Each structure stands twice: as C-alpha cells, then as structure tokens.
Amino acid sequence: MDQAFFLLFASASVIAALTMVLARNPVHSALALMACFLQVSAIFVLLEAPLLAVIQIFVYVGAIMVLFLFVIMMIDVREAVLQRFLPGSNLPALALLVLLGIEMLVLVLWSDRFAVTEPVGQRSVGAVRALSVALFADYLLPFEVASVILLAALVGAIVLARKEPS
Amino acid sequence: MVPLWWHIALGVTLFVIGAAGVLLRRNILVVLMSLELLLNSVNINFIAFGRYHDDFRGQIFAIFVIAITAAEVAIALGILVALVRNKSTLRVDDVTMMKG
Numbered sequence: 001m002d003q004a005f006f007l008l009f010a011s012a013s014v015i016a017a018l019t020m021v022l023a024r025n026p027v028h029s030a031l032a033l034m035a036c037f038l039q040v041s042a043i044f045v046l047l048e049a050p051l052l053a054v055i056q057i058f059v060y061v062g063a064i065m066v067l068f069l070f071v072i073m074m075i076d077v078r079e080a081v082l083q084r085f086l087p088g089s090n091l092p093a094l095a096l097l098v099l100l101g102i103e104m105l106v107l108v109l110w111s112d113r114f115a116v117t118e119p120v121g122q123r124s125v126g127a128v129r130a131l132s133v134a135l136f137a138d139y140l141l142p143f144e145v146a147s148v149i150l151l152a153a154l155v156g157a158i159v160l161a162r163k164e165p166s
Numbered sequence: 167m168v169p170l171w172w173h174i175a176l177g178v179t180l181f182v183i184g185a186a187g188v189l190l191r192r193n194i195l196v197v198l199m200s201l202e203l204l205l206n207s208v209n210i211n212f213i214a215f216g217r218y219h220d221d222f223r224g225q226i227f228a229i230f231v232i233a234i235t236a237a238e239v240a241i242a243l244g245i246l247v248a249l250v251r252n253k254s255t256l257r258v259d260d261v262t263m264m265k266g
Binding site: 002003006010013014017018020021026028029033036037040041044046047048049051052054055059060063064067068069072075076089090093094096097100103104105108109114115116117118119130131134135139142146149150152153154156157158159160161163 | 167168169170171172173174175176178179180181182184186187189190191193195196197198199200202206209210213214216217218219220221222223225226227228229230232233234235236237238239240241243244245246247248250251256
C-alpha cells in the first residue's frame with residue numbers, strides 16, 4: 001500500500017518537474033513546480049514528517065510560488081516566451097548531466113547500505129513534540145542565525161527593488 | 167514498507183532534472199525555479215535518512231534548508247526586478263556585467 005502511494009507520488013512529481021523544465025512559458029513552469037512541491041509534501045507525509053509537509057506547503061506553495069508569479073506578472077515575459085528550449089544546443093552540459101545521473105544511480109544501487117526496508121525504530125505519537133524540543137534545545141543558535149538571515153534578506157529585497165531616485 | 171533506495175533514487179532523478187534546468191535553460195526565471203527543485207531533492211534525502219535511522223537531525227536540517235531557500239528567493243527576485251528595470255532582458259547570456 002505504501003509502495004503504491006510512493007510510486008504514484010514519485011512519478012507525478014517527476015512528470016511535473018519535467019514539465020517545469022520543458023515548458024516554454026514561465027507561468028506554466030511556475031504552476032508545474034507548484035504541483036511538484038505538492039507531491040513532494042505528500043512524500044514527506046509518507047515518511048512520517050507531518051511538520052515538514054505542512055512547512056513545505058506553507059513556505060513553497062504559499063509564499064515562494066506566489067512571489068514567483070507576482071514577479072512574472074510584474075516583468076514583461078513576452079520576449080522570453082519566444083525563447084525555444086533546444087536540448088541539443090549545449091552538448092557538454094548535456095553530457096555532464098548524463099554522467100552525473102549515471103554516476104549517482106550506480107553509486108546508490110551498488111552500495112548495500114541503502115537497501116534497508118524497515119526503519120530502525122518505530123516512531124511514537126509525540127514526534128512533532130520531540131522534534132521541536134530538539135530544535136529549540138540543541139539547535140537554538142542556528143535557529144536564531146536563520147532568523148537573522150531572513151531579516152537581512154527582507155531588508156535586502158526591499159532595498160534592491162526600490163526605484164532609484166534620479 | 168518502502169525501501170530506502172527508492173527515496174534516494176527519487177532524489178537523484180529530481181536533482182538531475184533540476185541541474186538540467188539550470189544548465190540548459192536560458193531563462194533566468196526558470197533557472198531560479200530549477201534551483202528550488204535542486205534544494206528540494208536534497209530535502210527528500212535528508213528526511214528519508216532521518217526517518218530510516220530514527221534521527222531528528224534530518225528534519226531539522228531540512229527546516230534550515232527551507233529557511234535559507236526562502237531568503238535566497240527573496241534576494242534573487244529583488245536582483246531580477248532591478249536587472250529587468252536596468253537592462254530589460256531575461257536571458258542568461260545577455261547578463262555579462264561582471265565579466266570584466
């Protein structure tokens with residue numbers, strides 16, 4: 001049952017990612033990327049990480065994708081739409097990609113340490129509670145540093161997008 | 167139960183598709199979206215390893231990756247708006263201001 005659900009979500013996410021790369025219109029790319037992130041959050045639910053699934057939907061689908069769509073609507077994409085996707089135009093990059101994919105798949109399939117099918121321990125009900133305790137007790141300093149980085153990004157985005165007084 | 171290497175293989179597939187988008191597409195918006203896809207495939211690997219080895223650090227690192235990604239997208243889209251206002255182009259090949 002789990003395997004059937006995983007195969008469904010994985011194939012849907014791969015198809016959505018391919019649509020994102022191959023689409024000519026950037027609006028179609030953004031919508032396909034949103035669909036892919038929804039499938040990935042379903043896979044997070046299958047991995048028993050419900051908090052990460054909710055964060056995925058809120059942050060990616062709710063914030064980042066809306067930001068992308070706003071920027072696409074703000075700037076003129078008509079000349080970019082005319083840019084056709086040519087797979088054979090950049091042969092060294094294509095060869096590098098094929099090499100990368102084959103190498104990673106061979107390494108994953110070769111090693112027998114990835115063949116485990118059962119998790120080590122069965123997770124209890126209070127998984128989110130234990131996760132938040134670990135986050136706010138052991139990883140408090142990186143959490144604060146991440147908040148400072150987000151504040152710096154906020155100020156930087158406002159300064160960058162401001163119109164120059166000329 | 168799903169084997170661990172299925173998740174790793176899914177992460178590899180999404181990573182290669184995202185790298186193809188970064189390397190082959192000439193549109194800056196699609197390149198940024200492909201970067202999002204790259205970071206997301208890494209998140210799948212983190213959470214899968216954390217689940218199968220019963221360790222919370224995978225999920226904690228995934229939370230940090232998502233936070234840094236949000237900051238990166240805000241900065242990148244601000245730079246993109248400033249770039250389009252000054253040069254009115256969206257193609258990667260036309261942006262050679264830092265070439266020297």
